[in-house]
Amino acid sequence: MTGDQTIFNSNTDDTIPVIRIEHLYKSFGNNAVLKDFTMQLYKGENLVVLGKSGSGKSVLIKCIIGLLEQDSGTIDVLGSDVQNLDEKELDELRAKVGFLFQSNALYDSMTVRENLEFPLRRHWIKMSTEETNERVKEVLHNVGLEHTVDMMPSELSGGMRKRIALARTLILNPDIMLYDEPTTGLDPITAKEISELILNLGEKYNTSSIIISHDMNCIRMTADRIVMLIDGCCYAQGTFTQLEQNNDASVKQFFEQWQSKHSII
Amino acid sequence: MFANLKQLLTETGRLGRFASHFFPQTFQARFELAEFIRQCYIIGYKSFPLVGLTGFIMGLVLTMQLRPALLDYGVATELPEMVGIAIVREIGPVITALIFAGKIGSSIGAELGSMRVTEQIDAMEVSGTNPYKFLVVTRVLAATVMLPLLVITGDAISLYGSYVGVNIRGTTSFQLFFKMVFDGLAFSDVMPAVIKSFFFGFAVGMIGCYKGFNADKGTEGVGRAANSAVVISSVAVFILDLLAVQITDLFGLN
Numbered sequence A: 001m002t003g004d005q006t007i008f009n010s011n012t013d014d015t016i017p018v019i020r021i022e023h024l025y026k027s028f029g030n031n032a033v034l035k036d037f038t039m040q041l042y043k044g045e046n047l048v049v050l051g052k053s054g055s056g057k058s059v060l061i062k063c064i065i066g067l068l069e070q071d072s073g074t075i076d077v078l079g080s081d082v083q084n085l086d087e088k089e090l091d092e093l094r095a096k097v098g099f100l101f102q103s104n105a106l107y108d109s110m111t112v113r114e115n116l117e118f119p120l121r122r123h124w125i126k127m128s129t130e131e132t133n134e135r136v137k138e139v140l141h142n143v144g145l146e147h148t149v150d151m152m153p154s155e156l157s158g159g160m161r162k163r164i165a166l167a168r169t170l171i172l173n174p175d176i177m178l179y180d181e182p183t184t185g186l187d188p189i190t191a192k193e194i195s196e197l198i199l200n201l202g203e204k205y206n207t208s209s210i211i212i213s214h215d216m217n218c219i220r221m222t223a224d225r226i227v228m229l230i231d232g233c234c235y236a237q238g239t240f241t242q243l244e245q246n247n248d249a250s251v252k253q254f255f256e257q258w259q260s261k262h263s264i265i
Numbered sequence B: 001m002f003a004n005l006k007q008l009l010t011e012t013g014r015l016g017r018f019a020s021h022f023f024p025q026t027f028q029a030r031f032e033l034a035e036f037i038r039q040c041y042i043i044g045y046k047s048f049p050l051v052g053l054t055g056f057i058m059g060l061v062l063t064m065q066l067r068p069a070l071l072d073y074g075v076a077t078e079l080p081e082m083v084g085i086a087i088v089r090e091i092g093p094v095i096t097a098l099i100f101a102g103k104i105g106s107s108i109g110a111e112l113g114s115m116r117v118t119e120q121i122d123a124m125e126v127s128g129t130n131p132y133k134f135l136v137v138t139r140v141l142a143a144t145v146m147l148p149l150l151v152i153t154g155d156a157i158s159l160y161g162s163y164v165g166v167n168i169r170g171t172t173s174f175q176l177f178f179k180m181v182f183d184g185l186a187f188s189d190v191m192p193a194v195i196k197s198f199f200f201g202f203a204v205g206m207i208g209c210y211k212g213f214n215a216d217k218g219t220e221g222v223g224r225a226a227n228s229a230v231v232i233s234s235v236a237v238f239i240l241d242l243l244a245v246q247i248t249d250l251f252g253l254n
């Protein structure tokens, strides 16, 4: 274990945690996925959770949003204990937390506009038609896809779908964003555009984000801090440069490949 | 063998648990009316052509095949009455329900299966929507309400097919044919058939939703969900039919 490293970063306020996870355990049958996982997300911070596929990254953020229930441990989001909320309180909390699904989860049977309006209508946010249209236009402008408003998701490319999915999570103006592998399955150029978008929108709306990824280019661009999820716990954490110089074998294997690719240039 | 039996029982138990949420969820506040109407349109209205076509052919073929046998016994005049009873009591509801299981069971299974696999169901849940209520309750209710309507329409078209069949080899006027059909039918022939159609519709909708909702990850999961939805709901239609005939027998309606 490399232990905690104190981080000083200009654009994060590391005194106020917006998400606090303590001693989290989660298993499926005999498959123990998370074992004593502890981590905080501070206000305004972009935190990357790095880990191999199957290491439980998606399980972790699904626990944060209450889609999965942990076996033990506490998850505190914006001051409320997720496990002990009733249905209504959970919905209210979820309106403040945006979740970008790995497979985008755009509703196939609805147009882009209906997809974007869905969270607005469903959270029973009182809004006039003009305001709704204005919001739809604004978020589409943010992701640069105003012209797709009447298209069906099946007519969009992979990168466009990712952007629309991003727009749909932004429409509620969330305080916290959870990104599940936002660049996986995209070509390197589109992946870079998405990473830039995540960074810019985070700054523009002052959101705190957890970004799950193993795309080192994306991580390098977006991460203020990195938490390494290995063997079900928070194995190491630090900034990109700090972890890059780490000599632990498990940490090294993530950075080695990236370094070898970039040393050629 | 025992492993299979055990698997069947656990699967039935899971289906039962899944279905047990239906009534509490249906009567909880905020019914998803718009989605229910949309589903009625998709599940019911869009199935009419298929049900009409198969019904017409069934009536026609049944009539043409019964005719020689009835002629042998010299009771060819009973043809309308006999076909009427066969269609209204058994063939109409069961054939329509099987067609319905093939068309609607598979499409619900595939639709919800792909929604599960691409995390759309999770996305609904985090968007403040109860997916069981939005997706399952509306589809199951739509299937329950629409199948009886499809059965009644199917019966009518089937009888028309039979009328056409009668007139290939002989001549019977439209009025006379239908008078004979309705004279042969009692209330106790029609009512159990309509009632069992509600149960067929419920079973097809519920099994399709259950299979789709619990689809495995990956694209094969969607195919498997659609396929097993059709197989299981078709078998369920026969089992319910068997139960229905026992119950009507018990009440002396046979």
Ligand SMILES: Nc1ncnc2c1ncn2[C@@H]1O[C@H](COP(=O)(O)OP(=O)(O)O)[C@@H](O)[C@H]1O
Pocket: A028, A031, A033, A051, A052, A053, A054, A055, A056, A057, A058, A059, A060
């Ligand atoms: N709903 C579930 N039921 C059973 N096992 C699950 C479920 N979700 C995830 N798992 C298991 O948990 C482990 C971690 O999965 P996941 O969090 O999706 O990995 P990743 O880090 O690639 O996102 C995997 O072994 C997976 O099989």
Ligand SMILES: [Mg+2]
Pocket: A057, A058, A059, A102, A180, A181
């Ligand atoms: Mg994952």
